[in-house]
Amino acid sequence: MSDPANGVRAFSGGARQLNIPVHALVELTHRCNLRCFHCYVDPDERPELSTEEVISLLDQLADAGTLFLTLTGGEITLRRDLMKIVEHARDRRFAVRLFTNATRLDEATIDRIAQLRVFDVSVSIYGASRQTHDRVTRVPGSFVRSTTAMRLLHERGIVTRLKCVLMADNYGERQGISDLADELGAIAMFDPQVTVRNDGDATPITHRLDDDTLAEIVLNERVHGDVPAETPTCAAGRDTVSISPSGIVNPCVQMPFPLGDLRSETFEQAWNSPRARKMREITFGRLSACAACEDASYCNPCLGMNLLETGDATRPSSSVCRVARARRRGVMA
Amino acid sequence: MRPDFPCRAADTAFRMVDGEMIVVSASGSNIIGLNETGALVWEMADGSHSIEEIVAAVCATFEVEGEMARRDVFGFVDELEAEGLIEPVAEVTSA
Numbered sequence: 073m074s075d076p077a078n079g080v081r082a083f084s085g086g087a088r089q090l091n092i093p094v095h096a097l098v099e100l101t102h103r104c105n106l107r108c109f110h111c112y113v114d115p116d117e118r119p120e121l122s123t124e125e126v127i128s129l130l131d132q133l134a135d136a137g138t139l140f141l142t143l144t145g146g147e148i149t150l151r152r153d154l155m156k157i158v159e160h161a162r163d164r165r166f167a168v169r170l171f172t173n174a175t176r177l178d179e180a181t182i183d184r185i186a187q188l189r190v191f192d193v194s195v196s197i198y199g200a201s202r203q204t205h206d207r208v209t210r211v212p213g214s215f216v217r218s219t220t221a222m223r224l225l226h227e228r229g230i231v232t233r234l235k236c237v238l239m240a241d242n243y244g245e246r247q248g249i250s251d252l253a254d255e256l257g258a259i260a261m262f263d264p265q266v267t268v269r270n271d272g273d274a275t276p277i278t279h280r281l282d283d284d285t286l287a288e289i290v291l292n293e294r295v296h297g298d299v300p301a302e303t304p305t306c307a308a309g310r311d312t313v314s315i316s317p318s319g320i321v322n323p324c325v326q327m328p329f330p331l332g333d334l335r336s337e338t339f340e341q342a343w344n345s346p347r348a349r350k351m352r353e354i355t356f357g358r359l360s361a362c363a364a365c366e367d368a369s370y371c372n373p374c375l376g377m378n379l380l381e382t383g384d385a386t387r388p389s390s391s392v393c394r395v396a397r398a399r400r401r402g403v404m405a
Numbered sequence: 406m407r408p409d410f411p412c413r414a415a416d417t418a419f420r421m422v423d424g425e426m427i428v429v430s431a432s433g434s435n436i437i438g439l440n441e442t443g444a445l446v447w448e449m450a451d452g453s454h455s456i457e458e459i460v461a462a463v464c465a466t467f468e469v470e471g472e473m474a475r476r477d478v479f480g481f482v483d484e485l486e487a488e489g490l491i492e493p494v495a496e497v498t499s500a
Binding site for chain 2: 090092094134137138139140165166167168189190191192231
């Protein structure tokens, strides 16, 4: 097993059949010090889970079989108890991943992250230049602060990923962004998928790449062959779970389909709730509108995006369809 | 060199999932699954148990004969060390 990503997939495959939430994404806060114009977050109006409630959640996730724990936001460093949470997560032997804009990571925090053997830190960067990145984040100085922290993360031996959503606004800099990642010792990860906000607001997708540009960057490859009707469409709610800052349990961060509320029930109750079972009934066979689509074998359906865009998890989202279409037209491998 | 007191590498994460101990390390490229015996060795490999104590625990738990258990545990610890999942033994240098 030389490629760790293959290992994760093989391992997750078994967990998915057993409905074990091996991957959990915990949104610690929806507060953020940046104002990125494409952000999908629809701020949770309820109070955030307290430190004790987050610690209890981590204990429950460990008991449920979660191994990979992603802490994300908003901006996670806005929580003063962040390192206490990370310390507990490592005590419980999670493989901890942090998603941050890194603007508030100081040297002492980075040293502690290294000491705790956090698996990796992903930092959002939206341009190769200060001008482009700060235009997206709408906060002057954010590029310099983020990249300064990334250099330090790399110096401390922490696996660092540069995550970039490719949009019409930064597409011209993608080579530069890739070069920047090399210079910072980071792994560049590009994602052309801009999604609607989690409240259905479509403003973010006005920034997405046009169809022709999209076809320039995606590989012309089928992502699966004929799929038996009973095959699950994705990992959401099967081996993947997402928890909102106030403790709402969702199948995926982009699928606001509450399975339960940690303020009134346990994680186990939410994970095994009637709604969870209902969503697990959605398989390829239920995607009737997709059955005859000529792009079907180029498509990874996303129930969350379907739900957000159409109000029905089984009706195809235009964003997913256009990626599948682009893949059919895309560049040859 | 095989450690007398095996200790899991600090950068590992692990979880028992459906009866299998899944182990992953930040620096390594592998995700490995351990069976019941491997899981017992892994759980005891916290630096506070000697390798002979681990052998004795395997014998007692799985009713296997001592020599066979010793051979298996030693071989398994060697494998884990080769994978970087067990802390290497510190070199002792004389002044």
